[in-house]
Amino acid sequence: MELKLLTIGQTANILGVSIQTLRRWDKANKLSSIRRKKTGHRYYKKDEIEKFIEHNTKNLFGLAKKWTAIESTIKIPPIFYCKDISIFQGRLSKLETCLSKVKRIKKIYPLITAIAGEIGNNSFDHNLGNWPNVPGIFFAYDSNKGRIVLADRGQGILKTLKKVKSNLSTHQKALEVAFNEIISGRAPEYRGNGLKFVRNVVAENNIILIFQTGNAKLKIDKSKIDLNVKQTNNHLQGCLALIKF
Amino acid sequence: MIIYFKKFGTTLNSRQFGKEALAAFMPSLRDVKKNEEIIVDFEGVITFTPSWGDEFLGFLQNEYKDKLILKNTENPSVQASLKILEEIYKVKFNIK
Numbered sequence: 001m002e003l004k005l006l007t008i009g010q011t012a013n014i015l016g017v018s019i020q021t022l023r024r025w026d027k028a029n030k031l032s033s034i035r036r037k038k039t040g041h042r043y044y045k046k047d048e049i050e051k052f053i054e055h056n057t058k059n060l061f062g063l064a065k066k067w068t069a070i071e072s073t074i075k076i077p078p079i080f081y082c083k084d085i086s087i088f089q090g091r092l093s094k095l096e097t098c099l100s101k102v103k104r105i106k107k108i109y110p111l112i113t114a115i116a117g118e119i120g121n122n123s124f125d126h127n128l129g130n131w132p133n134v135p136g137i138f139f140a141y142d143s144n145k146g147r148i149v150l151a152d153r154g155q156g157i158l159k160t161l162k163k164v165k166s167n168l169s170t171h172q173k174a175l176e177v178a179f180n181e182i183i184s185g186r187a188p189e190y191r192g193n194g195l196k197f198v199r200n201v202v203a204e205n206n207i208i209l210i211f212q213t214g215n216a217k218l219k220i221d222k223s224k225i226d227l228n229v230k231q232t233n234n235h236l237q238g239c240l241a242l243i244k245f
Numbered sequence: 246m247i248i249y250f251k252k253f254g255t256t257l258n259s260r261q262f263g264k265e266a267l268a269a270f271m272p273s274l275r276d277v278k279k280n281e282e283i284i285v286d287f288e289g290v291i292t293f294t295p296s297w298g299d300e301f302l303g304f305l306q307n308e309y310k311d312k313l314i315l316k317n318t319e320n321p322s323v324q325a326s327l328k329i330l331e332e333i334y335k336v337k338f339n340i341k
Contacts, residue, residue, distance in 0.1 A: 085262075089256070089258060089259060089262065092256060092292075096291055096292055108321060111322050111325060113256065113292040113322070114258070114322040117256075121260065121294070121296045124261075125259075125260055182332065182333055200325065200328070201325050204325075
């Protein structure tokens with residue numbers, strides 16, 4: 001358990017509320033602070049603030065979807081934002097620990113961690129040095145509800161794959177290739193095969209994956225052999241993934 | 246030579262970290278004698294991804310071919326990652 005204490009100003013900044021709101025929440029026992037004296041400064045445990053955000057963000061997928069909308073200017077809570085792969089790696093280890101405590105996925109939690117890792121890696125590997133505006137990824141989860149959400153505001157799969165398959169013209173086709181074909185963008189490296197791994201793992205276990213890039217979306221689960229990529233009305237920047245287990 | 250992957254961590258993820266792990270280990274590979282077996286032991290690894298594996302195992306497979314032996318591969322993420330790497334490399338790993 002991390003015992004790092006945050007000041008009321010830092011906490012307000014993380015939660016995106018005012019200091020006055022935090023004082024009000026404290027009085028109402030909605031979010032209690034730590035005070036050395038009754039009239040002293042308020043402090044908050046970092047761990048408790050993280051839990052508060054997780055429990056009070058009812059729709060993680062909805063938040064990620066709003067963030068990836070093309071014209072979006074919304075800011076996501078820092079707890080869900082991994083600006084670089086080192087931060088993502090640290091949080092992925094934390095996810096692994098959380099999932100290891102969920103009994104019903106005892107046998108497959110390393111696989112769930114691995115597919116979350118590959119989807120996140122994909123975002124970083126394919127956008128390094130080429131992020132259109134916001135670098136990094138959205139990464140949030142609720143281990144009890146069995147939900148992991150990953151998203152990026154990167155170039156999207158079509159633009160990335162066009163570099164190695166110039167004849168690709170639609171997001172749907174690009175999504176199909178990404179989940180289907182073994183390809184290499186920078187021989188002798190086999191970059192770009194992470195999503196095939198994700199597909200295999202989802203198809204062989206009780207896991208559901210919803211993945212969108214641009215205006216193309218797919219859903220994979222154990223019962224679906226075909227990818228069935230559909231066109232969506234909304235168009236997002238980058239990629240958006242929901243893993244259910 | 247035996248390489249214990251858990252010495253690189255229990256969550257082996259991402260190309261970048263796979264590359265760094267290999268670069269850090271490279272000087273030890275200089276001690277490998279001609280015809281010596283390279284045993285990779287997965288004991289203690291919890292999460293293993295193809296991207297990390299491609300950077301490290303890909304190199305070993307290419308360099309040592311039949312002399313590369315994999316051990317303690319029961320973990321499901323190890324199994325699934327080895328399966329896709331075999332498909333990509335078009336080889337069958339020597340698993341003991």
